[in-house]
Amino acid sequence: MSVRNFKSKQIHNYRLLNQVFYIIIIVLISKEISIMLTKLIKFFNQKLVKFLFFGGLTILIYMLVLVFFEELIHLNYNISVSIAYFTSMLFNFLVNKFIVFEYKKSSAKLVHIQTIEFSCIILLNYLITLLFVNITKHFTGEVYSGSLLAAFTQTIIAYFIYDKLLKKIENHFL
Secondary structure: OOHHHHHHHHHHHHHHHHHHHHHHHHHHHHHHHHHHHHHHHHHHOOHHHHHHHHHHHHHHHHHHHHHHHHHHOOOOHHHHHHHHHHHHHHHHHHHHHHHHOOOOOOOHHHHHHHHHHHHHHHHHHHHHHHHHHHHHHHHHOOOHHHHHHHHHHHHHHHHHHHHHHHHHHHHHHO
């Protein structure tokens, strides 16, 4: 065997070994990715994670509607805050009931009671929102930080209230 053939065979073996090594790495990585994806799916199926995700989406809807009515339509900030608040809360009620807490039972009586109870919470939160917004408007001249502060405060409180309230009503009526 000549030196040239020997080196050629060595290079070929080296390339083959590299390819095998890369295949092993890809298999290991894909296994790890599969495990990570499974863990990620389990994580996002957790109630708290869903609650926080949809809470963030609710805040995004709120802010977009608020900016639209205050900055583009030039409505009074209290009216803009009110429209944004009730629009986002309708979305929030629906996703919390059916997706986050998975209360699928929807008899007319049950939905009526849940709507009344939820409306009481919404009214209280609405008054808190107006308070925060008006305080920040007075001191800073803008409404967005007050809206975000109110949303953050309400999110912490709401998680515990919604779960217990929806469960209590569902157990009582069904």
